Amino acid sequence: MTDTIDLSMVDWSRAQFALTAIYHWLFVPLTLGLSFIVAIMETIWVKTGNPEWKKITKFWMTLFGINFAIGVATGIILEFQFGTNWSNYSWFVGDIFGAPLAIEGIMAFFLESTFIAVMFFGWNKVSKGFHLTASWLTAIGANLSALWILVANAWMQYPTGMKFNPDNARNEMANFWDVLFSPVAVNKFLHTISSGYVTAAVFVIGISAWFLLKNRNVDSAKRSILVGAIFGLITAIFLVITGDGSAYNMAQKQPMKLAAMEGLYKGTSPNGLIVFGIHSGDKKVEDGTGGINVKLEIPRLLSLLGYRNGNAFVPGIEDILKGGFKPEFQNVPPLEVDKAFSAEEKIARGKLAIAALGDYKRARQTGDIAATNKADSSLKVNFPYFGYGYLNSPDSIIPNVPLTFYSFRIMVYLGGFFILLFIFTLYYARKQTLETKRWFLWLLLWSIPLVYIAGQAGWIVTEVGRQPWVIQDLLPTVAAVSMIDATSVQITFWLFAVLFTALLIAEVMIMTRQIKIGPKDGGTN
Amino acid sequence: MNFFKKIFLFYYDGFRSMTVGKKLWIVILIKLFIIFIILRLIFFPNFLKSKFSGDKERGDYVREQLIKRK
Numbered sequence: 404m405t406d407t408i409d410l411s412m413v414d415w416s417r418a419q420f421a422l423t424a425i426y427h428w429l430f431v432p433l434t435l436g437l438s439f440i441v442a443i444m445e446t447i448w449v450k451t452g453n454p455e456w457k458k459i460t461k462f463w464m465t466l467f468g469i470n471f472a473i474g475v476a477t478g479i480i481l482e483f484q485f486g487t488n489w490s491n492y493s494w495f496v497g498d499i500f501g502a503p504l505a506i507e508g509i510m511a512f513f514l515e516s517t518f519i520a521v522m523f524f525g526w527n528k529v530s531k532g533f534h535l536t537a538s539w540l541t542a543i544g545a546n547l548s549a550l551w552i553l554v555a556n557a558w559m560q561y562p563t564g565m566k567f568n569p570d571n572a573r574n575e576m577a578n579f580w581d582v583l584f585s586p587v588a589v590n591k592f593l594h595t596i597s598s599g600y601v602t603a604a605v606f607v608i609g610i611s612a613w614f615l616l617k618n619r620n621v622d623s624a625k626r627s628i629l630v631g632a633i634f635g636l637i638t639a640i641f642l643v644i645t646g647d648g649s650a651y652n653m654a655q656k657q658p659m660k661l662a663a664m665e666g667l668y669k670g671t672s673p674n675g676l677i678v679f680g681i682h683s684g685d686k687k688v689e690d691g692t693g694g695i696n697v698k699l700e701i702p703r704l705l706s707l708l709g710y711r712n713g714n715a716f717v718p719g720i721e722d723i724l725k726g727g728f729k730p731e732f733q734n735v736p737p738l739e740v741d742k743a744f745s746a747e748e749k750i751a752r753g754k755l756a757i758a759a760l761g762d763y764k765r766a767r768q769t770g771d772i773a774a775t776n777k778a779d780s781s782l783k784v785n786f787p788y789f790g791y792g793y794l795n796s797p798d799s800i801i802p803n804v805p806l807t808f809y810s811f812r813i814m815v816y817l818g819g820f821f822i823l824l825f826i827f828t829l830y831y832a833r834k835q836t837l838e839t840k841r842w843f844l845w846l847l848l849w850s851i852p853l854v855y856i857a858g859q860a861g862w863i864v865t866e867v868g869r870q871p872w873v874i875q876d877l878l879p880t881v882a883a884v885s886m887i888d889a890t891s892v893q894i895t896f897w898l899f900a901v902l903f904t905a906l907l908i909a910e911v912m913i914m915t916r917q918i919k920i921g922p923k924d925g926g927t928n
Numbered sequence: 929m930n931f932f933k934k935i936f937l938f939y940y941d942g943f944r945s946m947t948v949g950k951k952l953w954i955v956i957l958i959k960l961f962i963i964f965i966i967l968r969l970i971f972f973p974n975f976l977k978s979k980f981s982g983d984k985e986r987g988d989y990v991r992e993q994l995i996k997r998k
Contacts, residue, residue: 465948472952476963483972490975491997494990523949524942571987572994761995793997882997885975895971902962909955917948 413880415892416488421866422896423480425859426903430474430910432858435549435596436603437467438542440634445538447630449531459623461526462922463607464538466914468523471545473910478552480899488892492873492883498575499565499582500555507551514544549599550592557588559874560865561656567786569763569779587652594645597638598858601821604635605847605854608828610918612847615838623922629832636825642818647708654709654717655732657875659800660868662720663807665705668694670728672716676704679812682805688721688798718743720804724797736787744788746797749876753792756785790872793882802870810863817857824850 441464448456482504485493493500521529521537529537558564564581565574576582608631614624653661661667666682667674680698706715710731722728726745733740744752759781766774794800828847831837837844871879943949976986 469948469952472949472956473959475956476960480963480967483968486974486977487972488975491990491993494976494986495994520939520942524938524945528938528941569991571983572991573987757995760991764991764995882994886993887975891971895967898967898971902959906955906959913948913951913955 409889410881412887412889412892413884415889415896416484416884417880419488419892419896419899420481420484422899422903423477423484424862424866426899426907427474427477427481428858428862429855429907430470430477431549432599432602432855433470433606434467434474434545435599436601436634436638437463437470437606438538438545439600440603440607440630441467442535442538442542443634444627444630445535449535455622455626458922459627462623463627464522465917466610468519469910469914469917471519473906473913477903477906488885488887489873489883490885492878494573495878495883496558496574496874498573499558499562502576502579503551503554503582507548514540514547518544546596549596553592553595554583554588557585557591558582559872560591560869561585561587561652562874562877567782567789569760569782570767572760586648587656590645590648590652594642594649597642597645598861600638601635601642601818602854602858604631604638604825605821605850607631608635608824609848609851612844613918614921616841616844616848620921621838625832625837628828628837632825632828632832635821636829639818639822639825643822646815646818650708651711655734657869658718659720659723660802660807660864661709662718662723663802663804663868664811664864665717666695666804666808667705667717667719668721670717670719670722673703673706673714674709674717675700675702676708680808682808684805686804688724688801694804720801724800738784738787746791746800749788749791750794750797752785752788753790753794755792756782756789757792759785787876790874790877790879790882793879794871799871799879802868807864807868810860810867814857814860814864817853817860821850821854821857 441460444456444460444463447453448460485500518537518540521534522541525534525537562574563585564576564578566577567573568575582588608628611624611627611631614620615628650661653664662670665674665677666680668686668688677695678699678701680695680700683692683694683696686692686694703713705717707713709715709717712731715731716728718728723743724746726743726748728743729741730739730743735743738744759778762778763775763782766772766778791800824847827843828837831840831843869875871881873880873883943953946953976989980986980989
């Protein structure tokens with residue numbers, strides 16, 4: 404007997420998770436970056452003793468506080484969804500997720516919340532040095548919170564440091580350090596937090612530009628712009644470096660995502676990187692078309708970025724489906740070191756792994772040791788393909804290519820745009836002509852929504868590009884969801900939509916009112 | 929003044945002198961009430977915990993699901 408899952412349940416659960424994550428990520432990046440910008444501004448105040456810097460620090464700190472207060476706990480809803488909608492997944496990963504999330508709760512949250520109180524209530528009550536330390540520890544605490552959840556996310560992209568226990572159907576932590584310091588986790592953390600820093604930098608220079616346009620708080624605005632642009636430029640360069648690291652990791656661990664991101668159907672050796680392209684939209688696998696109608700390409704660059712070798716073969720979507728090529732990296736499953744399996748073979752091995760889990764259970768129940776060992780051995784050999792066993796056709800492993808392709812380009816174009824924005828801001832600031840370039844000030848202001856779009860596009864590449872997997876190769880969405888009624892998920896989807904929209908409106912209203920008040924002596928708590 | 933009293937007064941004075949913070953606390957409290965009371969208790973029971981009393985039963989159920997799921 405088999406249990407057939409209602410596909411609308413899968414879709415609604417995914418939609419609900421995506422909605423929550425999208426809204427959650429509207430609040431988080433500003434918290435990550437603005438906390439550091441505030442700490443830098445306060446450091447300047449402590450060093451120079453200039454009261455203007457204290458006023459500026461308190462202004463941005465108030466905006467940080469508003470964003471933090473509205474955004475806090477929006478991420479906890481994702482954990483509720485794990486328990487209700489994604490119970491198979493929660494159980495399957497429980498031990499691996501438990502440790503990072505518990506550390507996040509105990510360490511970072513308490514560190515953060517304790518020192519936030521000192522930041523806001525401690526002016527004139529604690530020493531300058533202690534207050535400054537609290538501001539820096541708040542920033543570090545906020546970023547440490549992000550570390551643990553990103554480690555958990557990275558594990559889903561590249562599961563490592565664990566051992567599957569067929570007795571309880573759970574992955575158990577075998578090496579905590581492998582989970583924490585996996586190359587995907589380290590790079591994901593650095594790339595994500597630096598995107599938060601760029602978000603905050605654009606936010607600071609955008610709001611400051613508004614003050615210049617209104618000819619208000621000009622001195623504070625110009626100082627803020629300087630800090631924001633320098634911080635933004637440094638972190639944007641770091642963002643590019645870690646972005647390159649993401650592509651390198653992707654080539655090794657998620658080649659299908661890389662292929663989708665590049666709209667690459669048939670790989671070549673070497674392979675160029677598409678700078679500009681238009682996806683045909685209705686491209687089908689093996690239809691004899693390239694999938695990209697118009698393209699402007701830099702020769703060899705994809706081979707170089709993905710494999711650190713300008714001549715490397717980059718497998719396309721059709722190559723990954725067919726298999727048969729020699730993988731460039733050695734960290735593939737042992738059976739594929741010489742020749743990549745086709746998707747069909749992976750599906751067959753996945754089904755063997757699932758059957759072996761069933762055989763193992765029955766053999767344990769009857770006490771048949773030989774059969775237990777045989778099933779265990781088959782499960783171990785085929786476990787790297789476990790999730791493929793739930794797929795019905797090779798095409799199922801292809802994510803939404805146009806969405807991944809365009810989201811990647813939006814993210815990269817905007818990333819490049821922000822670097823130019825920071826450079827020109829510093830250039831005009833140095834020439835002391837910033838206030839006269841009204842068109843540029845408007846551009847800075849209207850760049851605020853763009854930086855949020857860039858961040859969301861990055862997450863779309865990360866998450867849509869790895870479909871159908873919840874855990875890469877081990878668990879697809881269809882096997883991860885709970886056997887519950889899709890109607891209840893639909894109801895909570897709309898509840899979330901209302902709740903989060905209300906929170907967003909509240910944030911925008913409170914924040915714009917506070918911005919209009921502007922920096923003032925004594926600041927606001 | 930003992931240490932704990934100092935901490936209490938630190939927070940007490942801080943909250944009392946809030947201006948923007950008061951609005952934010954109202955938003956936070958409403959939000960936490962919706963999240964933890966309405967959503968968590970009514971709409972988001974833990975599926976496995978609500979159906980099974982122990983980890984053994986939960987593990988058996990998920991394993992069965994993993995074996996039979998199509």
